[in-house]
Amino acid sequence: MSNKPIILYDIPSKAPGIAWSPNTWKTRYGLNYKGLAYKTEWVEYPDIADFCIKIGAKPTMTRRDGSPYYTLPVIQDPNTGAIISDSMRIAEYLDETYPDTPKLIPAGTHVFQKTFMAAYDHATEGLWPFIIPAVAKILRPTSEEFFVRTREATLGKKLTEVYPSGDDLQPAWKKVEDGFGKVDKWLNEPMNEGKPFVMGDVLSYADLMIAGEMQWCKMGFGEESDLWKDMLKWQDGRWGKLVDRLKEFEGPPEQDLVD
Amino acid sequence: MSNKPIILYDIPSKAPGIAWSPNTWKTRYGLNYKGLAYKTEWVEYPDIADFCIKIGAKPTMTRRDGSPYYTLPVIQDPNTGAIISDSMRIAEYLDETYPDTPKLIPAGTHVFQKTFMAAYDHATEGLWPFIIPAVAKILRPTSEEFFVRTREATLGKKLTEVYPSGDDLQPAWKKVEDGFGKVDKWLNEPMNEGKPFVMGDVLSYADLMIAGEMQWCKMGFGEESDLWKDMLKWQDGRWGKLVDRLKEFEGPPEQDLVD
Numbered sequence: 001m002s003n004k005p006i007i008l009y010d011i012p013s014k015a016p017g018i019a020w021s022p023n024t025w026k027t028r029y030g031l032n033y034k035g036l037a038y039k040t041e042w043v044e045y046p047d048i049a050d051f052c053i054k055i056g057a058k059p060t061m062t063r064r065d066g067s068p069y070y071t072l073p074v075i076q077d078p079n080t081g082a083i084i085s086d087s088m089r090i091a092e093y094l095d096e097t098y099p100d101t102p103k104l105i106p107a108g109t110h111v112f113q114k115t116f117m118a119a120y121d122h123a124t125e126g127l128w129p130f131i132i133p134a135v136a137k138i139l140r141p142t143s144e145e146f147f148v149r150t151r152e153a154t155l156g157k158k159l160t161e162v163y164p165s166g167d168d169l170q171p172a173w174k175k176v177e178d179g180f181g182k183v184d185k186w187l188n189e190p191m192n193e194g195k196p197f198v199m200g201d202v203l204s205y206a207d208l209m210i211a212g213e214m215q216w217c218k219m220g221f222g223e224e225s226d227l228w229k230d231m232l233k234w235q236d237g238r239w240g241k242l243v244d245r246l247k248e249f250e251g252p253p254e255q256d257l258v259d
Numbered sequence: 260m261s262n263k264p265i266i267l268y269d270i271p272s273k274a275p276g277i278a279w280s281p282n283t284w285k286t287r288y289g290l291n292y293k294g295l296a297y298k299t300e301w302v303e304y305p306d307i308a309d310f311c312i313k314i315g316a317k318p319t320m321t322r323r324d325g326s327p328y329y330t331l332p333v334i335q336d337p338n339t340g341a342i343i344s345d346s347m348r349i350a351e352y353l354d355e356t357y358p359d360t361p362k363l364i365p366a367g368t369h370v371f372q373k374t375f376m377a378a379y380d381h382a383t384e385g386l387w388p389f390i391i392p393a394v395a396k397i398l399r400p401t402s403e404e405f406f407v408r409t410r411e412a413t414l415g416k417k418l419t420e421v422y423p424s425g426d427d428l429q430p431a432w433k434k435v436e437d438g439f440g441k442v443d444k445w446l447n448e449p450m451n452e453g454k455p456f457v458m459g460d461v462l463s464y465a466d467l468m469i470a471g472e473m474q475w476c477k478m479g480f481g482e483e484s485d486l487w488k489d490m491l492k493w494q495d496g497r498w499g500k501l502v503d504r505l506k507e508f509e510g511p512p513e514q515d516l517v518d
Contacts, residue, residue: 092450108458110450112371112465115378118445122381186377191351191369199367206371 004078005037009051010255011072012042013138013219017254020138020219024073025212026087026205032249033203034094034101038075040255045143045150048072052085060086088114091205104205116198116206120213123182126175127217130227133159134220173227177234183210184235196245203246211246214239263337264296268310269514270331271301272397272478276513279397279478284471285346285464286332291508292462293353293360297334299514304402307331311344319345347373350464363464375457375465379472382441385434386476389486392418393479432486436493442469443494455504462505470505473498 008031010024019028019040031038043051052059052070059068074085077097084093091104105113136148136159148159155162164172187198198206214231221227232240267290269283278287278299290297302310311318311329318327333344336356343352350363364372395407395418407418414421423431446457457465473490480486491499 089449105450106367108365108461109368109371110448110459111445111457112368112375114445114448115375116371118378119374119381122378186370186373189369189373190348191364198370200369202367 003037005039006031007076007078008038008040009043009072009074009076010040011045011048011143012140013143014140015138015219017256018219019255020135020216021072022209022212022216023071023087025215026208027073027075027090028251028255029208029211029246029249030087030091030094030104030205032251033104033208034098036094036098036101043072044140044146046146055083057083057085088205102203104208106199106202106204109199109204113205113209117209119186120183120210124176124179124213126172126179129162129164129172130176131217131220133163134227135216138220173230177230180231180234180239184238187238196242207242207246210239211242214243218243262296264298265290266335266337267297267299268302268331268333268335269299270304270307270402271399272402273399274397274478276515277478278514279394279475280331281468281471281475282330282346283332284474285467286334286349287510287514288467288470288505288508289346289350289353289363289464291510292363292467293357295353295357295360302331303399303405305405314342316342316344347464361462363467365458365461365463368458368463372464372468376468378445379442379469383435383438383472385431385438388421388423388431389435390476390479392422393486394475397479432489436489439490439493439498443497446497455501466501466505469498470501473502477502 008024008027010019010028011021013020017040019025028040049068049070051057052074055074055076057070057074060071061069063069071085073087073090074083075090075093076083077093080097082093082097084090088105092110094101095103095105132151132155136144136151139147152158192198192200195201197203198210217231218228267283267286269278269287270280272279276299278284287299308327308329310316311333314333314335316329316333319330320328322328330344332346332349333342334349334352335342336352339356341352341356343349347364351369353360354362354364391410391414395403395410398406411417451457451459454460456462457469476490477487
């Protein structure tokens, strides 16, 4: 077991110390589920690449032009000296390095965890035009400017044009609901029906992924928003129930305010 | 273990006794992998619905107009009296009913097997405009007429218009290769690299699904076709290697010619 706390690098928002990124949430949930000591350090969007290069964290992707793309989460483990990027790789690292803690990726399910995410992402892709513009608004100015500029360059349009409006709004939101209906149907596979998790009674990375997406929507849209309240009603309340079930693995409500 | 052979209902082609359907292949592979005795009976496309109703096999889907949709594979197990439709449900039935045989769906992976298929189908959807018209040509006249008519109704165009031609051909085929590249990348997840199967060293339903798709392409395009030969070269020969590895679970080259 670890003695010195692992450092989790996360992206701050206007709500100090409250995590919102779906990807860093996967790692945060995982660290808490494993009962490993950790502390959060916050890195604004425009600083992520330089920061990763400085500490020696690998890029997680390659851009079309061949340049490296750096993302968070990254963890730094002072017990081993390891610096790991990418939430899947972090989960694997934690499973291997701390073998006495519950597994995030049960043996033989590595490919399945990945393809579950791919299937989920495809089914719920209608969420993006809603959540990306919403997230921009909860970031602090320096990250917001960077986030909006880079996302607009990728999407080829203004985020204000991305967000569904007028007659498009209702059908676009219905499409999101239907997408989550597809995921719900998968989770209700006959042999899994009534079971709390993707793998039945055993929590795994895939559940943390879904719960992380829910944290993203809750923070991005706002807990009091109609959109989030809608999502809590969809599919018989499945998504809110999952977040509730994992509440014990959220960690403290405010994560170390190192800034 | 079974004493009386299970009956596997399959769809015939112009090559008598040679299976070609990706869905019935999943069941055929599964029965052979489990070492269960079975025999094949062949049902032409236009007869499937009436036949299923007659023997009491459930529909596998509901059409948009609410009517039931009957498909093969269906199995009939004279040892228990069970009649099961849908290759996933058949795999579950066989795992439960013959617990001493190797599992097709290891515990906890039911949802993952399903979402693997969803992710695979999405990644390789570019294959459809090639394979659907190709399959029409290998069916016997009564099935061919039914298949072409129903597929054209669903797609809203002639199958001859669906098949990529002229300047579209090369980019459309490249899209298929890239789609399989995506699946290959998933299978090469770091913790799975060099392992033969989706779950590493353990064969499961997901592998039978991929191999079934390969049988479909091999039979549909023809073993001597350029398309199939291309597929055998893609991704370092992964797909042909999988088929070779599962050769021992193909069953006899010609399946009981009950007609």
